[in-house]
Amino acid sequence: MMRKRTLLMIAVIILLASIPSFGARNYESGTILLTDAVTGEEFEVGTVNVMMSGQDVISDVPAVNFKGRTLVPVRFITESLGAHVSWNQGAREATVTTDEKTIVIGIDRSTVTVNGVRKTLPDGIPAKLLNYGGSARTMVPIRFMSEELGMDVGWIDETKTATINKPAQSITGISFDGSKKFPELLIESTGEIETNSYILEGSAVGDRDKLVIDIPNAEFAIKDPKLLIGSNQAELSIYEDGIIRARASQFDVNPLITRIVVDMNERRGYETEFNKASGITTFRFINSIDDISVEEIYNSEAVIIKTGEEPAIANIMPLENPKRYVIDIINCLLPAGSESIDVDAEGIRRIRASQYDAAADYGPGEAVSRIVVDLDESIEFDNIYFEIVENDLYVYVSGNPLGGINYAKEDVNFATLTISTQKSQTHSVSYSSGSRILTVKVPKSILELESLDLPIEDTLIETMEVDASKTGYNYFKIKLAKNVEYQDISSSGGENEIIIAFENNAIKNSIHKNTLIVLDAGHGGKDPGATSPTYGLKEKDVVLDVAERLSKLLEREGFKVYLTRDSDNYVGLYNRAEIANELDADAFVSIHANAHDRTAVSGVEVLYYPDTDGRNNKSFARIMQDAMIEELGSVNRGIVSRPNLVVTRETEMPAVLAEIGFLTHIGGEEELLKTSSYRAKCAEALYQGLMDYFK
Template sequence: MKRLLSVLLVFIMILGMSVTAFAAKQERTVVEITDGMSGKLQEVYAVNLLMGGRDIYTDVPSLLYTIKGKSRTLVPIRFVVENLGAQIEWDQKNKEATILAEEKTIVLKIDSAKAIVNGKECSLPNGVPAKLLGYQGNYRTMVPLRFIAEQLGMDVNWIQETTTATVDLPKQSITGIEFREYKDVPRVVIKTTGKVKLSPLYLPGSRFGGTDRLILDIPNTNIDINDPSLIKEGSEIKKKVYDMGVMTIRASLFEKSPRNVTRIVIDLALPRGYDVTFDEENNEIKVDFLNTVKSIKMENRNNADAIVIHTDEIPAYNVIDLGDRVVVDILNAKLKFDKNNILVSKNGVKRIRISQFNPDDNYDKDDKIVRVVLDLEKGQSFENIFVEDEGMDILVYVNSKPLQGFSYKKEAVNKSILKLSLEERDMYDEDYNDNNHELLLKVPKDQISLADTTLNIDDSMVKSIAIDDDGKYYHITIRLQDETTYKIKTVDDEKYNIQVEFKNKKIENSRYSGKMVVIDAGHGGKDPGASSSRLKEKHIALDTAQKLNKLLEEAGFSTYMTRADDTYVGLYERAAIANGLNADAFVSVHYNWHPNPKIRGVEVLYNGEDKSRDNKTFARIVKNEMVKGLKAVDHGIHNRPKLVVIRETKMPAILAEMGFMSNAGEEAKIVTESYRQKAAQTLFNGIKRYFDEVLLK
């Protein structure tokens, strides 16, 4: 009997350990791989990979492979092709990969500890060979990173704390910083002694009362600038500009280990798009501050479906009628995403084509233009198209005009503005119903062109806006949220503008006002995360993060989402965003998976090595709220000091696993809107408790 009890105890312990171990696997601390030649399964450490300071994502992760107690980092051979500028030839019969670069020909044979370089045989470091390895059903040829990279003239380093390999061009110096005007566009030029790669990061500080900044991290460089016009302040060099929206340019040595990283910070007077290139002929980094087109989506705006062209600053554009096509040219702009063809087949539009346009005779040859072409369905014409801009967005309406002279825009977490453009001054009546908390505006129909409709706004200031037509007047009923106040001012412009400013006093006076939470929706873009028969982690993590964002805003927190759509953001970049915005807390939202379909429940990961941040208390409080609110199995909190997003952040940070997609019962819940709303609510409850009981105590 005692033996049976001991066996059961060991089994329970192993089962409990397997859950937490797999949570780590999902964040690529430990992964299970299959040897493609022998079929053998084994667990190895996954390795993060930085190339020129940028995170590199691969479907089969880079990993630390050990033979006879000695380890080397193996990377998918595709990384060599896409990032190191080599070509690959594969000999299926002999299981040999040939890597072809300008001056090197490297032959690697699967499972052989020898390599042939330019015809000469040599031993691979530590005897770790090229391998054919599988991860979650994907098989890739994996090659020794340091050996290949150094053969191709790159520098390789290792960050032990986060199991990260860095690959950089040979070390260079930053020798100068200049500001110029080029083609009516502000340009910052950073001079170097040779080719460099860099990682840009834009921080929208103006959203939170500060200034916008463009940060350029240039790895494997030092600063060697001899320019008396630059100001030296401690370890930082500064250039004052205050021209064309650029205020100052600052340079300093940001990191010293394992290789120097120079940080250039460009302080901006207003939000700007940017384009960063490297001029190899002159050894110069060129930063042009021009607009960037970051996405195109179909959205409902101003009570009508619109094709929305999202840009990074107030756009200048031309609209051209080409019969069966409508062209929108965004001027002084750069295309920021890769997709160049979007099928629509809706509202009279067949598809949308996007490209960086080579200027024709209508433009100067050096103009930078993003061209958006709407291919119209048969029977459509330019007369059915209406184009306008709203803030940084260009809106294209087809077959449905928006409310004319009417716009509602949220400008901050506790501020929004309704704007009505009338033909004449003082042609409206105002009333306020205190019982229903409704603002009533009565506007003559001959002063503005609206339509009967109800707009469900549901933000922190306004619940809804209803427009009713009695034949002579439009009655505009604005239902306000609790403790929302309003102020009306009138502005004479080309038309007579009524501007109603709404503020939520509860949010404005909240004890959380000015407290910043960065919300990190896990995975995204080319990184799907875990998946089940009905779900992809990247989608449900984003949906839950968006719901959490709304709850935090309504409570008065300032928030920022590391990604707001299905895009890939590097792990180090996520942490850098939170650090750059000086956030008070960081929450990464994930869903879990396990090969045992019976495993279910929630858990929270944290970095327990940094005692100054008290991550453990944050994790414990949030986990308790998750267990209570979701009535979930409690898998506890776990110290995961090597996870980048919770190690590299400088504020209290956690990674929350909201349930197991691999468990049929839990998947059936996760797939529902109500569960994800409840999951967001539990995260909010935990964050609020942590601020109440710890940070604001």
């Protein structure tokens, strides 16, 4: 089992407080019940999505459509628009102040004062004091307040989304500068712009990695004939530093978005900055520390340093007084600045990180991120083990947890297991076709190990364990996945290596090998989704577990699978859909757990965008719902047409949103959803639905 404690190291702007409430939703619920905290009147209102500079705004109390006007919690004004808010309880009014304006807005008053001048609110819709989920919130008109503070406000009626952006600008040019130490993509604009960017790891499914840059409230206005390749499209050929090209286009007109896609041969880290004098936004390609966490892996504590690209380790130094390991990562930035985090982990006391002044040690102009792992005095330096896995650096404090065992997966249908021995190897291999267990017998005289379980669970190996309890020999017991063949190729390696190759020809020859399914685990990061009342289970955690289980089931059938998120991070609603579109996926499944104010409500349902665009979403939803009912035996809540859901509306392939049960069903589905066995059943149900759909 793996224990994880995440230590956030990147600067996160929390737009609104996220207070656990089992009624809290982001976008599945079309309406919610509110109570006027002044009059006690109850009324049902529609929920509204809010995007600020292209980023979703997440709140414990959602924005609502109140009599045709969008109201948001007043904290949106303070935390998103940079204003200060004070509250006068006696007068029941809020005062919003910036360097240039003072706005006084009262509860249930149709007029406000702006710098002493009285103004009437649009349609006379006032600020309201509304109670939701047991908490009262001051809700203010978003358009009036945002526009008074200098922002542009838009409305996307199809998805019931309010957009708030800096004033509109035009994108007038793109260029690339590869002459500097860190290459730069330069975006020219008529004024300051905001960017919403993310890495699309297309290499995971046979495509290229891409940096996707969305610029909200920006018009495509590039006129250079050397770049233009069509109406509202430009392309810049680069072919330097692992970067192939940059493509720019008018991606959308409502909301107004210019998109730039950077095609890459390899994943690159980056930072951004805007130069007001030149009107240029720079994307500088340099590695960055994205996250540092401590996990227990194979019974050993490990520090995991996640970076934007493969880390270049400049130096690793063991130091005394106090005992610590210093790790310098060159050509790298630490966005959050200096951090120091106390850690409750065996052998590790604290982790410190900083951007190191590297001129004296590495020369002028070098960017070095320094990580210091403070150790218990009992830890021996010789037991520290370092390993780079893709873009991550693993630091183990109790030696190599696998003791010379290396399982390397080259692709979805081929992998090798290498066992390094202390002496020239002798071993034997036996296989039981009934149990699908391969046993590798290795003398203890050439390999010293402790018993351990290796939770691999992929398309080739279901389980692997090392039994070192018997006299004279270590026994590797490897349960192969169905249709997997093995071959002992030890003769191709060194004399101190045992090498076993595994191949799944069923996957290699699968009729689904060219079918790509995008799985979307709902919520994540700053957005917990629903929270169960008894156990505090967060929807974001439950559905990520189900999505990861479903991914493994699909990969074993030969499908290509891409997860919009594979950790506790938040991905924007429009980004989730665009990931699937950019990858040209064949199907999209968003996975959620439901919630209701009445704790007796239970069941499963599938939401879909009505079939007005030829995607056949309704039949897809019916197949998925039938599979869930068959496998789970849940209350059948049917399939539900929901035209305003972003993730199912904005996708270009068949798409559904599956609600796998109610976290608020006390004594029923809440109990089930907390168990790994039921989550496995949920994954099996969705898997069966996809198999039925693609048969």
